[in-house]
Amino acid sequence: MYRLRLFLFAGICTTLTQSVAASEPELTVVAGGGMATYAPASLLAMPAATNVTIPGDVAYKRDMSFRALPVAALLGGVAPDETIRFVANDGYVANLAAAPLLARGDGAVAYLAIETPDAPWPPLRAGESATAGPFYLVWVRPELGGIQSGQWPYQIARIESVAPLVKRYPVLAPAPGLSAQDPIRHGFAAYEKHCSACHTLNLGGDATIGPDLNVPYNPTEYLRVDALRRLIRDPQSLRRWQDAKMPRFPVANLSDRELTDLLAYLRHMADRKVPLTPTK
DSSP, X not given: OHHHHHHHHHHHHHHHHHHHHHHSOOEEEEETTEEEEEOHHHHHTSTTOEEEEETTOTTTSSOEEEEEEEGGGGOTTOOTTSEEEEEETTSOEXXXXXXXXXXXXXXXXXXXXXXXTTBOOOOSSTTOOOOSOSEEXXXXXXXXXXXXXXXXXXXXXXXXXXXXXXXHOGGGOOOTTSOTTOHHHHHHHHIIIIITTTOOBTTBSSOOSSOOSSSSOOGGGTSOHHHHHHHHHOHHHHSOOTTOOOOOOOTTTSXXXXXXXXXXXXXXXXXXXXXXXXXX
């Protein structure tokens, strides 16, 4: 009987240990030809871990201090011309150029802020429990690198080196005959920077949050130009609902020139739709 009780007790302890381990957040990093998985404690144990203070943090809209690790410390072997994809738990996917993420020194520097169970961060919204953790990309001196709000993904689960978005999804590309200075090409760059994290286009892209921007209809086909501009600038000013996820894009983040070019790209892509397979 004693042995049976001891066996049962050991089994319960093992199950509890496995349950705690399974619930601990993990970050997967695929870069430089290798793959690694990290728990918060292992990241914070790295020599480069430090404290950072972020004035006017993007997620929390106030000054915040974090225990963090320079992102460059996780991207060994990555070249500056590569693309780094950040995949969040809620489906947000940010494709960012590697060069700013690898930068060190007196300019904009990227850090991975790390939340730990014994020091949880505040909720993102009043009355909800979700925080920006467990892993959050923050920037020190972002104004020196032209870093925009879309380059601050939070609730990160995976960081990986990938081919540029347009190489993986050629259906996003504007017509090949356009010059490099054509506003449509500039608009495509604006789409990549500001829209591709939440939206696909022509069913191409990594995002899963928002609707596709070209099939079955392009927004330029069913919204007046002034209404579409207003929707992008402040979605809640055009149609308000509590669970809306699309952020505002003020002039500070998306200039009037960029917005005009973005609309030119969207109108152009309305004539370059991919066939939509009927659902059964």
